[in-house]
Amino acid sequence: MIKFEHVGLRYGIGPEVLTDINFVLEPGSFHFLTGPSGSGKTSIMSLMYLGRKPTRGLVTMFGQNINDMDRSQLCALRQKIGVVFQEFRLLPHLSAFDNVALPMRISGHPESEVKSNVDELLEWVGLGDYKNVLPMTLSGGQQQRVAIARSVIARPKLLLADEPTGNLDDNIGFRLMHLFEQLNRMGTTIVIATHSQSIMDRFGHPRLVLEAGNLHVHDNANWVQKNIEGVY
């Protein structure tokens, strides 16, 4: 599904924020991406959601080398990826309904299907009464739920979430994690960037640990507690 080989990334002429990253994520896997602040979690996520190309190395997504892809090929690939951004990135002039509907409309689903799916999902995330409301009038947690609903509405093959439960209370956070697990059981590959030790402990999926631009893959949940817990 995702393969990084000797990947490096720098912004402009600055230092490398990611150095020689190597890992493989199999289809249908579920990983947490963790590491201290500034370790490059958002950068590695941006490579995975095809927001940028690496400055060196090879990134293979869905069996295709993204370095060789043109704009139209990237668009088709991006439709298979759902993203929850750390800062939500909701379109402020669109209602909660229209924000969630965007990926389906972009993929060309009929409007009747869009309406039923979006209504159902908004009800599920507890925002059924807020579908005509603009994001600016929603709380941080509600905006986050809209962003999560938007990322999963088109049944992506890969779901990337950057701190998806950061603004949510534990109850809703765990509920959304169960939604991600449900999607994972249906075949969606999931990568969640998080600082939340309780969520990582409770759900026990393998961890991609980023430290000073380098990445280590660990299946053993206890490793993080022993080695880098004190850092963040």
Place this chain on the structure above:
Amino acid sequence: MKALLSRLTGNRRLGIADNNGRYDLPLNQSAGTHFLVLLVALMTFLAMMAITATMMLGGITKHWSSGLENKLTIEIPALKPDGKIREPAEIKALSDTVSKTLNTNPNIESLEVLSQEQINELVAPWLGDDVVLDDIPLPGLISVHLHIRDDEKLTQIKKTVERAASDIRLDTHESWLSDILRLARTMKLSSLIVTLIITFTTVTAIAGAIRSRMAEHKADIELLHLMGASDLYITHQLQRHAIILTLKGSACGAVSALMILFFLSIISGGGENGLLPGLSFSGLQILFLLALPAFAGLIASQTARFTVLRVLGQMP
């Protein structure tokens, strides 16, 4: 209906999304939207005026030249080469001789020897009604309609009439008409150039507005890309926006121009003096003028498409 009333009364509910015609980008809220509509309206108004001027000048050129095609006038001067006055009886005799000779020419479709009354009518506007024309020596005139008009045939006719009297002249009307027609053609060309400049200005304004919208909503466009929106998906939104604004503006401009033209056609009086044709349009010309807003919409659509695809091509 509720939305319309809400919009008209300005009674908008804070925090509730408007139905924005399914734009993913907030194009309706962009600065300069009204300015673009006004600019397109003005440009359409000017374009309609310039095109009308072109049509009118085309009509005038046709009006002036059509009556003289394949026609010439033979003039038997009232003054002989030796300075003596030619008597009316002599003029009549020469007219008859020339007309009889020319009647045998197969290239001549018809000819008419103008009577004294017809000649008097022709000169009356220049000399005034009070002058007794019987006392003034006037030339004899023969109006000739040819099958084919070319230099060879005209030389042949000239030789034929000069056999009757060497000072008989052929007036082909070209000498005075050509200057006026050249002037009319120059003015017509100027109108066309003005129309082209207006089109170019409109294209530039639309392209500038589209670029400005894209810069304003760059983050939103990037987000749409990240969700898998193709360049064409984004292009269609901006294209639709440009078409709607242009159609609004050009419809306003066209209606204003048509009202002004209607008013001008009333005060122009239908060209009763015969020198200028009245301000009237054929069905085809009216259709062309009415199609101008649609043409403006087409230009806007293609300009927007080209601009958006070009700008998106420069994005990562």
